[in-house]
Amino acid sequence: MRFDILTLFPDMMAAVLDTSMLKIARDKGCAEYRIHDIRDFTKGVHRKADDRPFGGGPGMVLKPEPIFECLESFLSPEELNSIPLLAMSPQGERYNQTMAKDLSKEIRIVILCGHYEGFDQRIFDGLPLKEVSIGDYVLTQGELPALVLIDSLVRLRPGVLGDAESAARESFENGLLDHPHYTRPVEFRGMTVPEVLRSGNHAKIEAWRLEQARLCTQERRPDLLEPPPES
Ligand code: ADE
Numbered sequence: 001m002r003f004d005i006l007t008l009f010p011d012m013m014a015a016v017l018d019t020s021m022l023k024i025a026r027d028k029g030c031a032e033y034r035i036h037d038i039r040d041f042t043k044g045v046h047r048k049a050d051d052r053p054f055g056g057g058p059g060m061v062l063k064p065e066p067i068f069e070c071l072e073s074f075l076s077p078e079e080l081n082s083i084p085l086l087a088m089s090p091q092g093e094r095y096n097q098t099m100a101k102d103l104s105k106e107i108r109i110v111i112l113c114g115h116y117e118g119f120d121q122r123i124f125d126g127l128p129l130k131e132v133s134i135g136d137y138v139l140t141q142g143e144l145p146a147l148v149l150i151d152s153l154v155r156l157r158p159g160v161l162g163d164a165e166s167a168a169r170e171s172f173e174n175g176l177l178d179h180p181h182y183t184r185p186v187e188f189r190g191m192t193v194p195e196v197l198r199s200g201n202h203a204k205i206e207a208w209r210l211e212q213a214r215l216c217t218q219e220r221r222p223d224l225l226e227p228p229p230e231s
Pocket of ligand 1: 089133
């Protein structure tokens with residue numbers, strides 16, 4: 001899976017992509033990250049990628065020219081219209097595990113990280129971009145959301161996670177939150193590991209985990225148990 005990331009902070013992206021699971025996935029050949037510095041496509045010595053908003057108001061707006069030129073430097077017109085182009089933005093569709101599963105089947109994804117107060121509207125009007133939000137809160141820039149997205153996709157690619165972790169993922173895909181986990185020691189400060197987990201009875205262990213996952217979901221996220229609204 002190849003990611004092309006348009007960013008104003010290439011070092012920030014590289015630092016995280018070069019760590020832990022994301023690095024291992026790249027080293028195994030399961031993921032490829034290409035970082036494009038938007039400022040390389042600006043004009044003038046100051047490498048300004050943003051400017052003040054027309055009509056006044058606070059903050060700065062990402063200019064259209066460097067975004068179009070950056071995309072056109074590595075995508076053909078056909079690719080521009082066929083490869084998913086995502087823009088990280090709090091105005092976007094709310095990201096969830098269902099979207100992650102769908103997107104993880106793509107072989108290429110392009111991600112535009114916004115910054116400052118937003119994007120010039122012509123970026124959305126002139127490009128087939130889909131805006132994606134990672135939640136109802138506002139971050140200062142799109143790099144962290146882009147990394148959240150990439151992490152959630154790369155871990156779904158075949159061969160990236162070991163068997164144990166893949167199984168854990170399955171349970172979330174049931175639409176339930178995860179069950180509690182325990183490791184050694186059996187007793188810690190008066191708190192003991194539930195008997196059933198030490199019983200060796202795999203059917204009982206599975207039933208206990210499912211029950212715990214249901215209880216946890218019911219208590220913390222009852223909305224996940226509701227049927228989807230009819231369309
Ligand atoms: N940029 C700033 N806030 C964001 C959010 N919540 N999701 C995606 N991109 C963002």
